[in-house]
Amino acid sequence: MELRHLRYFLAVAEEGQFTRAAARLHIRQPPLSQQIQELEQELGFALFVRQPRGVALTAAGETFAARARSVLLELDNAVIQARRVAQGHIGTVRVALTSSAAFHPLTPTAIRNFRELYPEVAIDMTEVNAADIIEMMVDDRADAAILRKPVHTPAGLRFELLAEERMLLVLPVGHRLISSRAIALQKLANESFIFVRRHGAPGMYADFISACQSKGFEPHVVEEVPRMVTAINLVAAGGGISLVPASMHRYHQESVRYCRVAGDRAFRAPLHLVTRDDSQSAVASHFRKTLLAFVHRHPSRE
CATH class of the missing domain: 3.40.190.10 (Periplasmic binding protein-like II)
Structure with a gap:
């Protein structure tokens, strides 16, 4: 049984007629009738009662239709959720920051702005020192970091000045x-x-x-x-x-x-945003772009 069989079946059940269902599905009527017959054979029971002017669901067909709709609805919801994850609207961004970076007013304000734009993204924050942050970024244990002045800038990491x-x-x-x-x-x-x-x-x-x-x-x-x-x-x-x-x-x-x-x-005392050049995370990409855009709109003043 394939998903198309469920869609064909529900189209016939909802239209009550093979001809209209075939038109809705953009296929010819004979192949549609054949697909329904094959589905009934696989299930081992009749789904429709054939009538002079169409078809009606059997009692078993009624039960199967309700379950089939539930399956397809669940699948559609799964696709929507997965697409939102792929687009970076749902997920988790791992952020490491130093204690002094956390004290700069730009940091909480910019992160709050990100939360407002992406309310379904969880922010997993870790407060550690600058040396440990670099290790976490290199080891891909953090998606982004906010720190002051790194002692070294390993290849593969992007350092962007947020404020000074x-x-x-x-x-x-x-x-x-x-x-x-x-x-x-x-x-x-x-x-x-x-x-x-x-x-x-x-x-x-x-x-x-x-x-x-x-x-x-x-x-x-x-x-x-x-x-x-x-x-x-x-x-x-x-x-x-x-x-x-x-x-x-x-x-x-x-x-x-x-x-x-x-x-x-x-x-x-500079304030830097650190991200990975090779990051495949859409959420991390949104985090970086959102923070940089926020800084551009609200430049830091002493």
């Missing part, structure tokens, strides 16, 4: 340097720094460290932590000072102060 902002010093309330409008690098020579671990965010502090070295000192790093939020917490507790993207300046405002570095134009 200045870096700010984080000092505990009452620190002697807070009164300065912008703090000169030389005044930081004797400070204790708390940075995100170099393995986790190896590219974030490179420009700052190089600038310090050019002024004749090496930043004294007393602790390396997994996330910038942890660094701010330690600054609030008096453990040292740190450097974070400006978008994090609302965190812990009662316990820390955020200050600019004099001549800080070199200390920038």
Whole structure:
């Protein structure tokens, strides 16, 4: 039995006549009659009672028609669902992001915009450090990622700039340097720094460290932590000072102060979208295009 047999059968049942059913199906009437006879032989019971001016369903035919309609409707729904999955309107997009990237207002706003456009796409979010994100993307364990500054850009990955902002010093309330409008690098020579671990965010502090070295000192790093939020917490507790993207300046405002570095134009915190060049995921493609379009319409301003 083939699906066409069900469609032929239902056409005859609904038209009550072979001639009209054949016209509806765009086939000749004799082959249609033959197909129905073959179906009845395969089933082992009559589907129709032949009448002078057409046909009527038998009791068994009535039951079979109801089931046949259900089968074809289920098949049509399956095709529609599968097509929507293939087109990227249904599915899951795996997104990895760093904690500092999550703090940038662009990130939640752009993702919310994607949710509104593709409400049937689930977003599976994972928060990890930049080094782990690159590994996840290379291993195809994430479809897209949002991070700051990658230490390396492996072949096969696409890095696109979403936004850029200045870096700010984080000092505990009452620190002697807070009164300065912008703090000169030389005044930081004797400070204790708390940075995100170099393995986790190896590219974030490179420009700052190089600038310090050019002024004749090496930043004294007393602790390396997994996330910038942890660094701010330690600054609030008096453990040292740190450097974070400006978008994090609302965190812990009662316990820390955020200050600019004099001549800080070199200390920038970019925000990148990472995707795979060879991705076959329509959902991932929609995610990338939607975020880039959103950024184009709402450029980031400091």
